[in-house]
Amino acid sequence: MHYSSVMGEVPGLRERKKLRTRQALITEALRLFLEKGYEQTTVSEIAMAAEVSTRTFFSYFASKEEVLLHHVRESLDRALRTVAERRSDDSPADLLARVVATAFEATMGSAEMRRDSASITQLMMTVPSLRAYGLLLLFDTQRELAEALHQACPEELDLIEASAAVGGVIGAVKLAGFICLRRGGSPDEVAEASRRAAEIAIAGMRAVGKGETPGDPALGNR
Amino acid sequence: MHYSSVMGEVPGLRERKKLRTRQALITEALRLFLEKGYEQTTVSEIAMAAEVSTRTFFSYFASKEEVLLHHVRESLDRALRTVAERRSDDSPADLLARVVATAFEATMGSAEMRRDSASITQLMMTVPSLRAYGLLLLFDTQRELAEALHQACPEELDLIEASAAVGGVIGAVKLAGFICLRRGGSPDEVAEASRRAAEIAIAGMRAVGKGETPGDPALGNR
């Protein structure tokens, strides 16, 4: 080592270039998608704009969808971490509530992020293949999230209850938020809708584990 | 009219052929998918097996995914009808419970259907693009379902509450069922898991509209 004796301080030229290329692809992709539409933009054009070959694009992102939704994976990982760091006095319901709140905070935090995620949300609402890919990412993460929640609260929730809780809360927030947005709701209204949805869904699980799931006659309970 | 004076009795040769072709495509597709895997099967092979041109395949199904998941759309439409036919003495929760029960009945009804849907489910679990497409269908239907539920119960539920209810229940059932299945659960166990999940999710909405949504401090309620 010639330049620095402190471990891990300078990322190295190679790493820096890689990161720059990656960022260029992301930026140019979003710009082009907004400028001329997702389907009208080809991968080759994105690569051209970022000054790399088409083949190189696919060594950074596995698909055209991924270049736009890479950040989704990150926020989902954050949610996983939130669950893993359960505070000792959290009830499962509290924990899930904080997951939702944290996720919201993260996507709506800075103004710049709010602008970007608004554009991306807009694209997801109008382009089916993006919606499908987003739903896939979200679903696959929910599986991990359910396992994590069960691990974090092994005494209160069995795996099925944890699944129902995670699936219920995320499903409720997802649909309510989306429908509110579709109706032309402002960011504040969307946030409020999501909050109410989470509240409704979480109300169901507060009853669980207190020995008072009464059974639902309409479901053919035995 | 030469053959029959009763309106709508005989579907006509053209219609019958179309139906036969459609069925042949569906059957051959499923057979090939199971025989050699989804990704390993090309649309051209399916068309060949059903003795039509590749081009014709795409005049019956818009995508390779659709030939496998055409029935999903049907069962989702059935769910929509169930909501539209609300009985006067149903609470929203009862109604949603019946939607879930009816959907289950429909997919698990006959032995033949159970066998087919087991194969299809297996494929959906292992093939990402199928999972994504299925999730997309389900999500888009949920939007309609939420609107229908709101229409059916305009006094009890506003649109956001209806969204939360639909999203919550379906999200819970979906994830719990899937996770149970992944763990090698038997059909009975999956059914039981889904039932419990629906119960938990529906418990949340029984509280709604009774003036007793207490607010959740962890969600930053005002």
Added chain:
DNA sequence: TGCAAACTTGCACTAGATGTACTTTTATGG
């Protein structure tokens, strides 16, 4: 029998995605 509408087909073409072999760039040890 003949005509029109519906259905099917072949063909050309675009675009996403992958494998491979080759060149350029970066890291590092002597």
Added chain:
DNA sequence: CCATAAAAGTACATCTAGTGCAAGTTTGCA
């Protein structure tokens, strides 16, 4: 400072899903 290997990037070939179009073929019906 140079040799060398590892890593990244590129060119090229190929495969498949999916679409548009201009034929041809079958069916419905008068």
